[in-house]
Structure formats: C-alpha cells, structure tokens
Amino acid sequence: MTTSHIEERLEALEERRALLLDVLTGLPGRDALLDRIEEQRSSTAAGLLCIDMDQLAALNEAMGLTAGDVLLAEAAKRIALHTGESNFLVRYGGDEFALLMPFVESAGHIERKASELLDALRRPYLIAGREVFVGASIGIAFASTPLLQHAEAALARAKISARGSWLMYSPGLARSQYERFHLKTELRQAIEQSQFEVYYQPKASCRSGMVTGFEALIRWNHPQRGLISPSEFIPALEESGLIERVGAWVLKESCMQLKQWDAAGYSALQIAVNVSLRQLADPAFAELVGNTLLETHLSPQRLELELTESMLMHDSVSAEALLRKLKALGVRLAIDDFGTGYSSLAYLKRLPIDTIKIDRAFVQDITTDPNDASITRAIVGMAHSLKIAVVAEGVETEAQLSTLIAEQCESVQGYYIGKPMPADKALAFLSSGWSIAPEILGRPVKARTLLLVDDEESIVLALKRLLRREGYRILSASSGAEGLDLLAKNDVDVIVSDQRMPNMTGEEFLRRTKELYPDTVRMVLSGYADMQSITNAINRGAVYKFLSKPWDDQNLKDNIQEAFRRKELSDESRRLVNDIAVANTDLNRSNKSLATMLDEQSHRSMIGHAALAMVQETLHLLPAPVVGLDPQGMVVLRNESFFKLHLSMDACSTLASHCPPWQDTESFFLEMTDQDNQRWNIAGRNLVTGNQHRGTVFVFLNRLCHHA
C-alpha cells in the first residue's frame, strides 16, 4: 500500500466518521457540523442555531433514562420538520442540537426560524402514556465569526437570562459574559475579605406612625467600585451557589443587630430578611433559621422572612410544605413584590402567610393612576379578609403615604420614611424618634383607647411597656370599680381585664360594662381559668376573648390589635347604617322631585306630540303636492295631493338629478311634465343642518300650460 493509498483510506474513513449517524436521532454528530462550518467559512450569510432542551436532566431523574431518549428522538423529528433542504441539522451533544443555515436572508429570518422551532419543541411530548412539557432555549449566531463559539455563547446566556426563548449573539453579550465570570471571582474574594455589609431600611406603622422594624438589605463595599447594589450581584451569587453562605450571614447579622437594638432600649422592633430561591430550596434551610434564632436568642415572631411570589410558583419548591416547616418555627412569612407575579390571593390563602408587601410599581402611581389605586384597594381589602397584613413598598411622597393610610394599609416602607442605612445610622434614626406626622396620620380623629384593669401594678406596667409603640391611648385601673369610673369619663374602645381581683371579679366587671357600654370590645387576661365563669361570660357576650397569663408578647399585641379592628369595624358599620338611613331620606326626596319632573316632561311632550300631529296633518291636507327626498334621492315624505299626480315611475329620480348642488343654493325652481302632459312649476328647498345635507323638499306650485 502506498502512502497515497493510505491517505486515501484515511480520508474515506474520516468522511464516514463525520457522517456517522447518531442511533437515537438518526442525525449526524458534532464532527460533521465542524466540517460543514469549515466549508461555509467564506459565506458571510451563514447562521447557526444551538438548541438546548431544558430540564432534560430532571426528566431523566423523574422518569428514567429511556424517557429522555424518547423525548430527544421526538424533538429531533420536530426540528427536522422545520429544517429545510439547504440546512444542516446535527445532534450536537447530550441534549443539544445545532442547525446550520448556510444562506440566511436576514437576522429577522433566522429569528423567526428560532421562534418556530421553540413553538414546535414546546408542544407536549407523550412519554409512557403521560404528557410531558419540556421547553428549549436557543442561541443564535448570524454573520459573525467564529460562528459556533458565538452561537454557544448566546445559548449559554439564554439559559441564564432567557430560558425557554432564543437569544441572538452580539458583541456586548460576550463582554457581559466575561464580566459575569469576573464578578463571580470577585464575589468569592468579597466573602473572604468580608466586603459585605447589611443596611437597614425602616418600616413604619400607619396606625401609630412609629417605626416598627427594618428590612435587612445587603450591600457590597467593593474596594474599587464603592458601594454596589444587590440587584447587580445577587443573581451572580445565586448562580454560583454562593448565596447560601451569604444569605446565612445576612440572617445571622440581622438577628444579632436586632438584639443590639433591644439592648439600646428599642425592644419591640421586627427584622425582615430577604430569602432567595436557592436558599428556600435547600432542605436544611428551616434548620438554619431555627439555629440562628437559638444562637442569637431571638424570639421567632420578631423575624420575618421575605419570599417572592415567583419562588412559590417555582416547581422545584413545594411551597406549601416548605412554608409550613418555616411557620412551625414561629417566624413570620411575607410575600415580597406582591402584584408583580401571577399568584392570586386565592392561592396565597392556602399558604401560611402573615404579610404581603405591595410592590413599588403600584405605589409609585397610586395618586395619579386610578388603576393602581384600585388594585391597591383590592389587595388591601382581600388581604384583610384573609387576616394578612399589608406593607406598601417604595413610598416616596407624602401624597402616596396619605393615600395608603386612607386605603388602610398597615405599614409603609420607602424613602419617605427612610433610605436603607448602615446599622449605626439606623440607631440614630431610632433615637431621633422619627414618626409619621400626626396630621398625615390624620384619620384616627379619636385615639384608639385601651383600658387595662388589673390589681397587680407590675402587670399593668409590663403591659404598658409592651404596648408602648402601638399608638394606643392607654388607661389603667387597679379594680373593677375604678375601671367603671374611667369608663364613665372616657370613650374606651377595648378593655383588657384581669379575672381574679378583690371585691369585683373581672367577669362581673365586664358583665356590667357590657350593659353600660355594649360597643366596647372586652377581653379577659388571666392565669386563672375558672372554666365555668369564663364560659358563662363568653356565652352572655360579656367577653369577646379569653387570653391567658403568662402571655406571648406578639400574640397579645395581635389580639389587642384585632380587637381594635373589630371595634372600628362595628363603629364603621354603625356609621354606615346611619349613612344609609340619611341616604334613604335623600333618595325619597329626590324620588319625589324626579316624579314631578317626569310629570312635567310628559306634559310637555304631549303638547309636542300634538303639535307634530297637527303639522303632519296640515302637510297631508295641503292642496299643493309635496314630496321630500333624502340626500340619496329616496322618497321619504309624500302628501295626499302628490298621490293624485300622474307621474312616471322615475319622476322622483328625475327631480333629484335636476337639483343644483345643495352647497350652492337653498331654494330653487324646476319645471316638470306629468303623464297628463301638464307642466308644473316646482319650488325646491334643501334642508341643511350645519354643513350636512338632510334632503330636499319639493312643492308643486302651479300648472303652467296644457299640451295638446
């Protein structure tokens, strides 16, 4: 065998290798693609689509490897249907296909092809008798070299930021790809060198106007670039799996911070911490939260975890089970950016959610866009019916704030209250005693008044301390008698009374209160549970709720707040009943005047009708023939004399065609001969309103002469 022979054989072998078909899909493989691209090098109009099937790994995991094979074979068929003769399709890798298009007319053309393919691939697959939904992502390179690398780069990017759709390569994309890579390296350093810092943004209550807590927001103190906002690096932290470490750090840092504020005398504050999808999906997350609370000695109700709607809709997370696990720890759960996702409140109802945060987008235009205002109103209303508290985000102006207060939002957060700030600034902010100005809070013309009745002074003091920041006017009495005395002098909404007191028991005191002030909401707070007397009191309606000593701070606060809400609701409905009565009287009055008006009107229209009938009759009996034509020449009016004329069938159209243009003249004269050969002199008149022609009336005036 000569060298040339060997070379020939090798070449032939090489060719066959390149054309070796993939058994599964019957398509050529990667090498064949490389060869073809090499051949196309001179073409400046070549395009390449790299097609990646999404979630194939998950499918294999869930249904077995053969399921993946069936899917790939079917996907290959679908793509092949759209391939076209001059194009070249290969199975490029595990779950990737590549379609080379040697001559592409335009970028738009190849983009349309990509959309077409995505639509085809998105249709359900029938695997083992089940419908399976799997999408695809496509990276496109067109008229750019190196074609393959660029299409791959576009695909990699599409899988991150445009999963399920296509992305066209552009030079900027490569740069951002590089930046992303660089960013991840830098983030690793940032962790090692503790370049992260937690900022705190205050939240305020719309009832009391006071600061109720903070949201923890991470910042990155970059050695060169300065302070960097989380939206720039959170996605990279998530992609690289670093978010779990950083998230755990933010959580611990925030809890510790809260304890420090406690020590400084601000003990009723809450802290909200953002949680990312990756953290939530981590099976050990609930344990991490539990441990952090233990380590920092923080009671769980003071920690609120902020999750987004999209996280709960994500299929990798079984939202309900996860949330229940977290809820079992006692922490509060909030839905962040509410309104921007797809979840409905009906869906949220199934989840143990405490708070929703209305997204900034709605708050922004709440004072100008009636839509946003009504969406907000609806969200607040529904949330309240589900006993979910509402926080409005991104409040920047006084006008937004007053609107939200009027819409019954519980709390507000945003630049108007305060920007996110470092921990020491937050402490300064607290000690400045900032609160929403009373004239903005406006609403409660009457302060929410709470009466505490207990013979133990220490209990009264503890309760006062606990409720200090809730914005109530608090009265206290050490006995039932003193309590009744205070009730006589003050307008009290809610009463919390001890049960066991000398002289008059709590039950007896509340029973009397019920008779004297039936609108008050009455609760018993007692360590002593004489079931019989309590049951009696509740059954007689003297007591709304029984709360036990020792109490749980948050629980007690919630119950008292709930009691005020109840009171306000009944006040509101009483006002409403009153308003309705007033409105009814008004309605009766206006009904009466409406009836009079209608009488007058029908009288007037009767006169009108009579006049019209008279005109019609006069016209009818007029001894001269009259005919009216509409602008199209149709007869719309004829009188009796006109019927007596002997006119040809087309007389009226002749009339119409002989009229001068209506714009030129109002009245004119015509002549016409009837079938008895009589000649008529006819007066015509155009009826014009504004610049609209309504038609023409013709009056046949007099016969001119006889023809033989």
Ligand code: C2E
């Ligand atoms: P978010 O949870 O929706 O936080 C609110 C964002 O709105 C914050 O941006 C805050 O500075 C900004 N903001 C607050 N009030 C106003 C206002 O009145 N006007 C305007 N225009 N903006 C306002 P920031 O701090 O840049 O955080 C961006 C996002 O990064 C957060 O959105 C949150 O999703 C995420 N994030 C922040 N810290 C963490 C964290 O520790 N872990 C995780 N997973 N995500 C975090």
Ligand code: CA
């Ligand atoms: Ca948040």
Ligand code: CA
């Ligand atoms: Ca938010």
